[in-house]
Amino acid sequence: xxxxxxxxxxxxxxxxxxxxxxxxxxxLKDITLSLWPGQLTVLVGPSGSGKSTLLRSINRxxxxxxxxxxxxxxxxxxxxxxxxxxxxxxxxxLRRRVGMVFQTPAVLPFSIEKNLAMPLRVTLGLTGVAxxxxxxxxxxxxxxxSEVKDRLGEPAPTLSGGQQQRLCLARVxxxxxxxxxxxxxxxxxxxxxxxxxEALLSRLKKRYTILAVSHSLSQTxxxxxxxxxxxEGQLVQEMAGHHLEDADAFQQLMDAAF
Amino acid sequence: xxxxxxxxxxxxxxxxxxxxxxxxALFFGETPWLEAITxxxxxxxxxxxxxxxxxxxxxxxSIIAIPVGIASGIYLTEYASRRQRAFLGxxxxxxxxxxxxxxGLFGFAMILLLxxxxxxxxxxxxxxxxxxxAMLILPYLIRTTEAAIEGIPRHLRLxxxxxxxxxxxNIRHVxxxxxxxxxxSGIILAIGRASEDTAVILLTGVVAHAGIPRNLWDKFxxxxxxxxxxxxxxRNSSELEQGFGTALVLLFITGLxxxxxxxxxxxxxKRWKTR
Numbered sequence: 091x092x093x094x095x096x097x098x099x100x101x102x103x104x105x106x107x108x109x110x111x112x113x114x115x116x117x118l119k120d121i122t123l124s125l126w127p128g129q130l131t132v133l134v135g136p137s138g139s140g141k142s143t144l145l146r147s148i149n150r151x152x153x154x155x156x157x158x159x160x161x162x163x164x165x166x167x168x169x170x171x172x173x174x175x176x177x178x179x180x181x182x183x184l185r186r187r188v189g190m191v192f193q194t195p196a197v198l199p200f201s202i203e204k205n206l207a208m209p210l211r212v213t214l215g216l217t218g219v220a221x222x223x224x225x226x227x228x229x230x231x232x233x234x235x236s237e238v239k240d241r242l243g244e245p246a247p248t249l250s251g252g253q254q255q256r257l258c259l260a261r262v263x264x265x266x267x268x269x270x271x272x273x274x275x276x277x278x279x280x281x282x283x284x285x286x287x288e289a290l291l292s293r294l295k296k297r298y299t300i301l302a303v304s305h306s307l308s309q310t311x312x313x314x315x316x317x318x319x320x321x322e323g324q325l326v327q328e329m330a331g332h333h334l335e336d337a338d339a340f341q342q343l344m345d346a347a348f
Numbered sequence: 349x350x351x352x353x354x355x356x357x358x359x360x361x362x363x364x365x366x367x368x369x370x371x372x373a374l375f376f377g378e379t380p381w382l383e384a385i386t387x388x389x390x391x392x393x394x395x396x397x398x399x400x401x402x403x404x405x406x407x408x409x410s411i412i413a414i415p416v417g418i419a420s421g422i423y424l425t426e427y428a429s430r431r432q433r434a435f436l437g438x439x440x441x442x443x444x445x446x447x448x449x450x451x452g453l454f455g456f457a458m459i460l461l462l463x464x465x466x467x468x469x470x471x472x473x474x475x476x477x478x479x480x481x482a483m484l485i486l487p488y489l490i491r492t493t494e495a496a497i498e499g500i501p502r503h504l505r506l507x508x509x510x511x512x513x514x515x516x517x518n519i520r521h522v523x524x525x526x527x528x529x530x531x532x533s534g535i536i537l538a539i540g541r542a543s544e545d546t547a548v549i550l551l552t553g554v555v556a557h558a559g560i561p562r563n564l565w566d567k568f569x570x571x572x573x574x575x576x577x578x579x580x581x582x583r584n585s586s587e588l589e590q591g592f593g594t595a596l597v598l599l600f601i602t603g604l605x606x607x608x609x610x611x612x613x614x615x616x617x618k619r620w621k622t623r
Binding site for chain 1: 509513514521522525620621622
């Protein structure tokens with residue numbers, strides 16, 4: 091595969107000297123990181139190292155009164171480039187363009203269809219045929235259409251864990267994002283469901299810029315094009331290419347990093 | 349288990365003592381029932397005016413308290429700063445600890461103040477009683493709304509903001525539907541409390557044999573007062589039996605109001621789950 095880092099492509103997301111503090115605690119220290127389209131970057135690190143905070147600083151989900159963010163986060167949306175901080179760009183559009191999926195499938199206690207249709211109706215004002223076409227497209231995108239097309243009116247919580255997580259992914263994709271932030275998307279799933287999500291991500295990474303957090307090193311090696319190691323709020327190592335192919339070398343590098 | 353036992357004993361006792369006095373005469377006295385219901389002839393002996401008064405009072409106080417209570421609960425959980433929340437929370441606790449007779453005195457004092465200032469003709473009335481009852485049930489609604497919204501798991505709370513919803517869109521389309529059952533339990537509690545209180549209404553407009561109120565500013569009768577009145581002032585055993593019968597009717601009316609609230613909630617839930 092062509093390496094976007096060396097092929098002259100512009101990064102979709104660029105973090106420069108990013109610092110994030112909650113009250114007096116510094117959670118992220120001087121992070122500089124770029125994310126390229128067509129590349130799946132996985133963020134690993136011990137618990138409390140700031141992985142989720144880093145993810146949330148990209149779509150400004152850390153925006154709470156106690157949080158202070160310094161540095162720049164720049165996102166390229168089609169033909170324009172926006173600065174996430176200061177908060178001059180509309181939050182609603184930013185979060186649609188930078189979709190996020192959480193560890194626990196955030197399925198609403200509504201029907202399968204409404205889980206997808208309601209956000210589209212509320213944020214984009216879609217109705218009628220346009221709405222149902224977008225719902226179907228999103229479900230096909232996550233390979234869920236054939237499994238649920240005959241029971242769209244059934245409650246979404248009746249789906250299996252893996253299906254629920256794919257539904258969450260479909261809900262985000264329906265809003266046409268360019269960047270996907272995935273916070274341990276398979277952590278609450280069994281092996282089989284996790285494998286289906288992994289396969290899906292490998293397919294989606296060709297069209298989206300993806301930054302995922304993972305706690306599983308074997309999974310990281312399977313899906314990542316590039317791995318960034320975060321430790322005590324600092325980016326201590328980046329790996330790509332042949333480092334990921336050799337299991338022993340990868341393990342040694344991870345042992346050293348952790 | 350204990351609650352079930354107590355409820356069964358209470359219901360059994362009321363049925364035993366009150367069932368035989370449940371006759372058309374209990375409701376309408378000597379007045380023909382059709383004329384009583386259509387308001388052509390006033391009812392002096394039966395509990396019909398008190399029954400209508402109870403429904404008016406509960407509905408009116410619910411109309412005042414439910415929107416304010418739910419809005420306050422939302423404000424406290426979603427908009428208030430930590431300091432505002434601590435202060436306002438204390439005020440809500442203070443309000444919930446206020447004895448109902450004090451709330452009645454508050455209403456009475458308010459009328460005295462109005463008579464001396466803005467409205468010399470102001471008098472205790474159905475509206476004043478409903479307003480004071482609304483103050484009494486407000487804390488139940490605020491606290492249950494707060495608890496229901498706070499009980500929503502973090503991953504569902506973050507969902508709305510994560511897909512670009514504004515704060516209000518998240519409240520309206522995600523948080524409120526999920527919290528609706530909890531909020532509904534607060535509404536049930538509030539209706540129950542509104543339909544049984546006697547102390548507030550004693551000082552804010554209830555009058556024995558007032559008849560059906562003609563408007564919001566009229567005197568009124570309610571079932572709890574009728575029960576109190578019959579229990580305290582009965583002249584013979586059949587009047588006391590009427591008191592038990594009236595208690596049964598009050599229980600039935602409250603149950604009916606619960607059922608109405610339940611059906612409304614279920615209908616709304618069914619709608620927002622699919623559409």
